[in-house]
Amino acid sequence: xxxxxxxxxxxxxxxxxxxxxxxxxxxxxxxxxxxxxxxxxxxxxxxxxxxxxxxxxxxxxxxxxxxxxxxxxxxxxxxxxxxxxxxxxxxxxxxxxxxxxxxxxxxxxxxxxxxxxxxxxxxxxxxxxxxxxxxxxxxxxxxxxxxxxxxxxxxxxxxxxxxxxxxxxxxxxxxxxxxxxxxxxxxxxxxxxxxxxxxxxxxxxxxxxxxxxxxxxxxxx
Amino acid sequence: xxxxxxxxxxxxxxxxxxxxxxxxxxxxxxxxxxxxxxxxxxxxxxxxxxxxxxxxxxxxxxxxxxxxxxxxxxxxxxxxxxxxxxxxxxxxxxxxxxxxxxxxxxxxxxxxxxxxxxxxxxxxxxxxxxxxxxxxxxxxxxxxxxxxxxxxxxxxxxxxxxxxxxxxxxxxxxxxxxxxxxxxxxxxxxxxxxxxxxxxxxxxxxxxxxxxxxxxxxxx
Amino acid sequence: xxxxxxxxxxxxxxxxxxxxxxxxxxxxxxxxxxxxxxxxxxxxxxxxxxxxxxxxxxxxxxxxxxxxxxxxxxxxxxxxxxxxxxxxxxxxxxxxxxxxxxxxxxxxxxxxxxxxxxxxxxxxxxxxxxxxxxxxxxxxxxxxxxxxxxxxxxxxxxxxxxxxxxxxxxxxxxxxxxxxxxxxxxxxxxxxxxxxxxxxxxxxxxxxxxxxxxxxxxxxxxxxxxxxxxxxxxxxxxxxxxxxxxxxxxxxxxxxxxx
Numbered sequence: 001x002x003x004x005x006x007x008x009x010x011x012x013x014x015x016x017x018x019x020x021x022x023x024x025x026x027x028x029x030x031x032x033x034x035x036x037x038x039x040x041x042x043x044x045x046x047x048x049x050x051x052x053x054x055x056x057x058x059x060x061x062x063x064x065x066x067x068x069x070x071x072x073x074x075x076x077x078x079x080x081x082x083x084x085x086x087x088x089x090x091x092x093x094x095x096x097x098x099x100x101x102x103x104x105x106x107x108x109x110x111x112x113x114x115x116x117x118x119x120x121x122x123x124x125x126x127x128x129x130x131x132x133x134x135x136x137x138x139x140x141x142x143x144x145x146x147x148x149x150x151x152x153x154x155x156x157x158x159x160x161x162x163x164x165x166x167x168x169x170x171x172x173x174x175x176x177x178x179x180x181x182x183x184x185x186x187x188x189x190x191x192x193x194x195x196x197x198x199x200x201x202x203x204x205x206x207x208x209x210x211x212x213x214x215x216x217x218x219x220x221x
Numbered sequence: 222x223x224x225x226x227x228x229x230x231x232x233x234x235x236x237x238x239x240x241x242x243x244x245x246x247x248x249x250x251x252x253x254x255x256x257x258x259x260x261x262x263x264x265x266x267x268x269x270x271x272x273x274x275x276x277x278x279x280x281x282x283x284x285x286x287x288x289x290x291x292x293x294x295x296x297x298x299x300x301x302x303x304x305x306x307x308x309x310x311x312x313x314x315x316x317x318x319x320x321x322x323x324x325x326x327x328x329x330x331x332x333x334x335x336x337x338x339x340x341x342x343x344x345x346x347x348x349x350x351x352x353x354x355x356x357x358x359x360x361x362x363x364x365x366x367x368x369x370x371x372x373x374x375x376x377x378x379x380x381x382x383x384x385x386x387x388x389x390x391x392x393x394x395x396x397x398x399x400x401x402x403x404x405x406x407x408x409x410x411x412x413x414x415x416x417x418x419x420x421x422x423x424x425x426x427x428x429x430x431x432x433x434x435x436x437x438x439x440x441x
Numbered sequence: 442x443x444x445x446x447x448x449x450x451x452x453x454x455x456x457x458x459x460x461x462x463x464x465x466x467x468x469x470x471x472x473x474x475x476x477x478x479x480x481x482x483x484x485x486x487x488x489x490x491x492x493x494x495x496x497x498x499x500x501x502x503x504x505x506x507x508x509x510x511x512x513x514x515x516x517x518x519x520x521x522x523x524x525x526x527x528x529x530x531x532x533x534x535x536x537x538x539x540x541x542x543x544x545x546x547x548x549x550x551x552x553x554x555x556x557x558x559x560x561x562x563x564x565x566x567x568x569x570x571x572x573x574x575x576x577x578x579x580x581x582x583x584x585x586x587x588x589x590x591x592x593x594x595x596x597x598x599x600x601x602x603x604x605x606x607x608x609x610x611x612x613x614x615x616x617x618x619x620x621x622x623x624x625x626x627x628x629x630x631x632x633x634x635x636x637x638x639x640x641x642x643x644x645x646x647x648x649x650x651x652x653x654x655x656x657x658x659x660x661x662x663x664x665x666x667x668x669x670x671x672x673x674x675x676x677x678x679x680x681x682x683x684x685x686x687x688x689x690x691x692x693x694x695x696x697x698x699x700x
Binding site for chain 2: 198
Binding site: 118119121122124125126127128129132136137140141144217218219220 | 495498499500529532533535536537539541543544545546547556557560561589591605606609
């Protein structure tokens with residue numbers, strides 16, 4: 001068969017709009033999801049067994065089920081339970097934020113754990129009060145250590161965001177599929193869509209190991 | 222909330238049929254991913270750039286694009302490009318298998334390259350030839366180190382397999398969605414479907430956690 | 442003795458400490474340290490030396506016993522559940538330097554030094570910086586003020602750690618095997634700094650395996666084994682002609698290995 005990629009150029013505005021939706025969705029859910037994940041990460045080290053149990057169930061459940069079913073659940077079931085109509089975009093944001101919260105909470109938890117006992121000893125020997133230990137010593141180190149993994153969590157979120165096309169949100173994937181169906185040119189259109197995802201995700205994924213090396217070099221004790 | 226729950230509406234028979242399809246997809250994709258992943262790992266570690274670079278680029282392409290894009294691409298484009306028409310189950314297995322191959326290749330590569338230099342030095346000092354060093358030192362160590370990641374990737378593909386519902390393979394997700402539409406009982410149906418996925422994934426993640434803890438203990 | 446009526450700086454009484462139900466590390470330890478003394482604690486590994494220092498720093502819970510500091514109650518265990526009570530006000534007058542430096546890796550050398558004075562004592566930042574710079578100057582580290590710990594050698598890191606502890610004007614310094622993690626050629630620069638402090642009569646308690654250093658710095662040596670004090674006296678006695686057989690065995694073995 002003959003391939004004609006110029007066909008895609010005719011739809012560049014629509015694709016750009018879809019990409020913009022994908023990026024908006026990703027950025028909003030990165031911010032909300034990281035905030036949620038940070039709180040959940042702290043909750044999982046809480047002294048209260050109830051708080052620990054509730055947060056563990058949340059994390060394990062969201063890590064143990066397909067994102068697609070989470071999305072369907074939020075999309076079809078949440079409006080029924082709440083008794084209000086939810087705009088598609090809002091459902092997408094809720095679902096992806098909950099997903100991002102679950103995976104970043106594990107990142108924050110691991111990085112909090114990686115601040116060693118010796119650092120705490122030093123804090124006590126210097127007479128630092130608990131509040132200063134947390135704000136000046138533990139959290140800054142934990143956040144620094146979390147950055148590389150958080151970055152790869154962001155790449156995962158960016159990729160998973162393509163699922164919202166399945167519930168009719170007009171993101172890059174959704175627009176791409178529409179154009180492909182209408183033009184009967186799936187090879188050209190879907191290949192370009194895949195390339196757009198790749199061009200954004202690949203440099204980010206590469207940056208992870210670069211950032212990781214720099215941070216580890218800085219934190220080497 | 223005015224919704225009254227009725228879990229009796231969820232009939233398990235189609236869900237069970239769907240689960241079997243999901244498990245078939247998962248196992249077949251893992252068989253592909255575990256074997257081809259290793260071969261591709263050898264390619265991306267090749268000293269010959271003409272082999273290494275294309276292999277690396279394809280691995281990165283699978284790792285850096287959404288799985289749903291890959292699956293939809295595969296279903297629409299492979300028949301048109303190569304003029305092959307396979308049944309949708311085979312297509313699903315191939316698409317998931319290729320995706321897993323890329324992730325597993327990275328896992329194998331990382332594990333092989335993480336074998337400490339001193340281990341190889343010891344092999345040289347003991348007079349082992351290069352082939353023996355790979356066979357007796359590198360591979361056993363690397364395989365053991367890669368098991369947790371391979372398991373995590375394997376269960377990841379179990380979850381990603383839900384995507385094939387979008388191209389109408391009748392897996393657990395697909396059956397769940399049809400049932401939800403037929404019965405007008407989305408909450409019960411999707412909850413049960415989610416719980417089934419969870420019931421399979423959770424034990425595996427626990428095993429991975431156990432293996433990793435044990436490994437850390439052994440290493441320290 | 443003219444100072445016999447002044448209270449001891451540290452008084453440890455029948456200190457018991459165990460890790461878990463089976464590992465008893467300190468089994469009724471008694472030590473009295475006078476102001477101005479420089480006590481070196483030696484002994485086999487697992488004998489409780491480091492644990493003793495960690496307990497005095499208030500880093501560990503104790504099973505029973507008590508410690509006073511400058512005549513004031515400092516650490517004790519009380520109540521039915523034997524809770525360890527630590528007076529954190531008293532704890533602030535003790536400084537400690539660890540084997541593995543434990544600098545804060547995300548802070549520069551200067552920030553490491555001023556963190557505690559600013560946050561604990563509410564000292565003005567400019568004043569803390571002035572004092573920090575003076576200390577760094579004295580320890581030959583003035584050029585490193587804005588470096589991060591990862592950019593320093595082991596010896597430099599350990600000197601920064603000492604300076605950081607001194608910023609709080611401690612009345613007692615604890616040194617826990619501070620040269621054990623260092624390359625041999627870096628040991629001297631750290632020991633020089635500690636000798637400098639000794640010359641200014643800083644009271645200190647030191648755990649070390651370096652017998653040359655012990656002999657040079659100690660005003661008193663304690664040989665600690667099996668969780669109790671076996672021998673206690675001036676360095677010439679404990680290191681030169683020990684009275685107890687276990688001390689003699691240990692000293693013989695250490696010097697035999699070294700020669």
